[in-house]
Amino acid sequence: MKNYRFIKEAFLLMVIVSMFVSCAEEVENPSFDSDELPRIFGWEQLYGTNIEDSLKIAVQVSPSDGVTYSWTLDGVEVSTEPTFEYLFDDPKTYEVHLAIERNGVPNTRTATVEVNQPFIPKDYAKMMVGFLTSAGSISDVDFSSLTHLVISSAVVDEVAFPETIVDTTFADAMNIPQIVQSAHNAGVYVMLDVTDDMAAITGGGLYGDVTFFDAVADADKRAKVLETIMKFAVDNQLDGVNFYLNDTWGGPGSLDAAAIGAFYAAVPDYLPEGPGPDGEFFYSVSVPGGWTTSLLSPLAAVERIDWVNIQPYRYEDLSPTSHSPGWAYTSLADTWIGLGVPAEKIVGGFPAFGLKYDMPTDGTVVGWGNLWMFATYHTYKEILSMDAEAYSKNMLSVDDGLFYDGHPAVTEKANAVLSQGYGGMMMWSIESDTKDPETSLLKAAYSALGNN
Known part of the structure; x- marks a missing residue:
């Protein structure tokens, strides 16, 4: 009975140690070459917001060390921050473009933004x-x-x-x-x-x-x-x-x-x-x-x-x-x-x-x-x-x-x-x-x- 208990406790100890080792391996940061392509995750092709609300686009970039950001609206740069947040002036369709670069290696994304207002039908004669x-x-x-x-x-x-x-x-x-x-x-x-x-x-x-x-x-x-x-x-x-x-x-x-x-x-x-x-x-x-x-x-x-x-x-x-x-x-x-x-x-x-x-x-x-x-x-x-x-x-x-x-x-x-x-x-x-x-x-x- 004692031998069985000893074997059981030893087995449990091995499992616990294995779990700690596995967790340590999972959280270890990966390494990237200097010329690695910075990949963009979480991007959508169409974004929408109401005229009274700011639009926030938070993407993930990997590898992210040393990355520069350039956000443009209809060709005009409006931000260089990692996260895009913007309050629009007019209810219309815009093109938002993200350009990133890491050690001279670029990547880009483009999407459409629909800025909406409450529907007010226009007046017309006919x-x-x-x-x-x-x-x-x-x-x-x-x-x-x-x-x-x-x-x-x-x-x-x-x-x-x-x-x-x-x-x-x-x-x-x-x-x-x-x-x-x-x-x-x-x-x-x-x-x-x-x-x-x-x-x-x-x-x-x-x-x-x-x-x-x-x-x-x-x-x-x-x-x-x-x-x-x-x-x-x-x-x-x-x-x-x-x-x-x-x-x-x-x-x-x-x-x-x-x-x-x-x-x-x-x-x-x-x-x-x-x-x-x-x-x-x-x-x-x-x-x-x-x-x-x-x-x-x-x-x-x-x-x-x-x-x-x-x-x-x-x-x-x-x-x-x-x-x-x-x-x-x-x-x-x-x-x-x-x-x-x-x-x-x-x-x-x-x-x-x-x-x-x-x-x-x-x-x-x-x-x-x-x-x-x-x-x-x-x-x-x-x-x-x-x-x-x-x-x-x-x-x-x-x-x-x-x-x-x-x-x-x-x-x-x-x-x-x-x-x-x-x-x-x-x-x-x-x-x-x-x-x-x-x-x-x-x-x-x-x-x-x-x-x-």
């Missing part, structure tokens, strides 16, 4: 709504020429997304939190566009694709779609949603007007609270021109809809002509007013793209089935690259004519908004425009509406 697709980014947006930014789009498609019905993966690439903060800092509302699949340049639906309609025709699926959309909007601090049923004709089996009306009428029950003048969450819709208007007409009876974005463009023809004529602008507005939408809820759309005709000369007969071979769409940026003075015109003599909205057409349509009492204008899409103040369509429209 709405200027701009759509931004996933083909663009925040760098394309001129917030000073917008009142409402609509991010496009969450695609409704039960076939492609049977589990969720709604695809919102576009949000990962667009960095929606940064867009929302930048917009709110500028007093601009941000909304989510909900659509079917479509062509990014024109915003037109894919012919025969009625997956959005098929999903919302069923009450249970419709509820899942709306719950998903509203949760996404709330989670991302959005201010509203825009629904665009962008292909209402798909042949046999396409939805009828009653089913479409049931969808629009169901939306208000799912709307959360929002930042509107009376605490409302914005609810708008987009409607194309043409033969589909009758199917969408039930939305006119939904009083909760805040405004209707009309799209009097993409009017192709078998002979070269404008796809966005002025007469179509007022005609489509009159149609919806006649269906019961108040004039002040009409937001007239104009395109940041043009249609070029290159008709065949070999005797080929052009019909609706092959027109696409001879009529192509081009962004406004592309049009400006063809002619630097294109902003002062509405048509270029390229091939059989390139028709688009330049400043003359935009001004004409803005005047119609003012004279007819419409709610404002919308543009598809922001990334196809230019931010150059002399040539930008968005800026021209914003100013022509009387906004300062």
Whole structure:
């Protein structure tokens, strides 16, 4: 028994000694060569702070002996301390850069800083709504020429997304939190566009694709779609949603007007609270021109809809002509007013793209089935690259004519908004425009509406 106790006590002593030796080894400081790269730990790509609070960035550098620090904001050095602490003057986006050096060996990091203020919507004479697709980014947006930014789009498609019905993966690439903060800092509302699949340049639906309609025709699926959309909007601090049923004709089996009306009428029950003048969450819709208007007409009876974005463009023809004529602008507005939408809820759309005709000369007969071979769409940026003075015109003599909205057409349509009492204008899409103040369509429209 004594031998057993002695062995047990000896074993415990060995364990204790081993633990002390192990701890001593763990706390021993590592050694570094003089030319070792100083590594930076704890760095983030995006920092945020409120205008009334200081931003503090405390990183760890190893090895840290003899390290010098240089912190710059938008290229200007503001600190040489190991820890960055700064109180900003303006609510906007900054670039913060850290440069360190140890024995002549450098290392750097760069990040974005969003300095936020309480959201105070800007005052405006008329709405200027701009759509931004996933083909663009925040760098394309001129917030000073917008009142409402609509991010496009969450695609409704039960076939492609049977589990969720709604695809919102576009949000990962667009960095929606940064867009929302930048917009709110500028007093601009941000909304989510909900659509079917479509062509990014024109915003037109894919012919025969009625997956959005098929999903919302069923009450249970419709509820899942709306719950998903509203949760996404709330989670991302959005201010509203825009629904665009962008292909209402798909042949046999396409939805009828009653089913479409049931969808629009169901939306208000799912709307959360929002930042509107009376605490409302914005609810708008987009409607194309043409033969589909009758199917969408039930939305006119939904009083909760805040405004209707009309799209009097993409009017192709078998002979070269404008796809966005002025007469179509007022005609489509009159149609919806006649269906019961108040004039002040009409937001007239104009395109940041043009249609070029290159008709065949070999005797080929052009019909609706092959027109696409001879009529192509081009962004406004592309049009400006063809002619630097294109902003002062509405048509270029390229091939059989390139028709688009330049400043003359935009001004004409803005005047119609003012004279007819419409709610404002919308543009598809922001990334196809230019931010150059002399040539930008968005800026021209914003100013022509009387906004300062």
